[in-house]
Amino acid sequence: MNLAQIGGEIHSRRIQVGLLQEHVAKFSGLSRVTINQLENGTLKDLGYSKLKTVLDILGLDVETVQPAGMKSALEVVARSVSTSYRDAVTPPMLSAMLRSGVAPEQFHPHLMALLDETPLPIVVKAIAEAATPDVPAKKIMKNLSLWATQWKVCRAVW
Incomplete structure (x- = not known):
């Protein structure tokens, strides 16, 4: 709202x-x-x-609700970062890379696009979707931060 x-x-x-x-x-x-x-x-x-x-x-309150619309941020991100490349990243592949912190070299440009160009609210939702009890969102954020440092991405938030 x-x-x-x-x-x-x-x-x-x-x-x-x-x-x-x-x-x-x-x-x-x-x-x-x-x-x-x-x-x-x-x-x-x-x-x-x-x-x-x-x-x-006035006796009103502000409720926090997640906006409707986007069904799967992982799907949106995977499609978005794959647009300019021959090899496409699928949502399950993206999720696995985010959780493990391991990315095959052919997908480095895709992940750089994620880190530099994908709107942050979508990135945050994708992180939440990829997180599991064994690999919490905090660990995924750490993986993204390591990639951003390693690949010297332009967006300074990492």
Whole structure:
């Protein structure tokens, strides 16, 4: 859920409980303009503690949910990193390489693409999918970090 969606929920709840924007503004210590921008989806940023205050006043809460859509990040990553190469990486192969930290040389360019170009939220989801009780996500992150150092990838997050 993004800030604009939360703002829409705040607007609906405020109307439902019979409050004006001015009331919510006074109760939360924010300006009426800020409340208006929040409700209309035009507010660019609002700190968590300020948002939490508004939500508490209206009896709302923020739930964390995983967005629907992507079924398998491993599948998305495997397809994405294989696009420019003759040898394709399959999701099970990618998962095994991530867990073991061992990558056949013909797949080094694929993994470099993973490390340098794949959006980080997809990488994180792929790591979670590849992790097992025997090989936790922390170990996979360590493998990625070692590859990034060894191959001198450009993305500095590793």
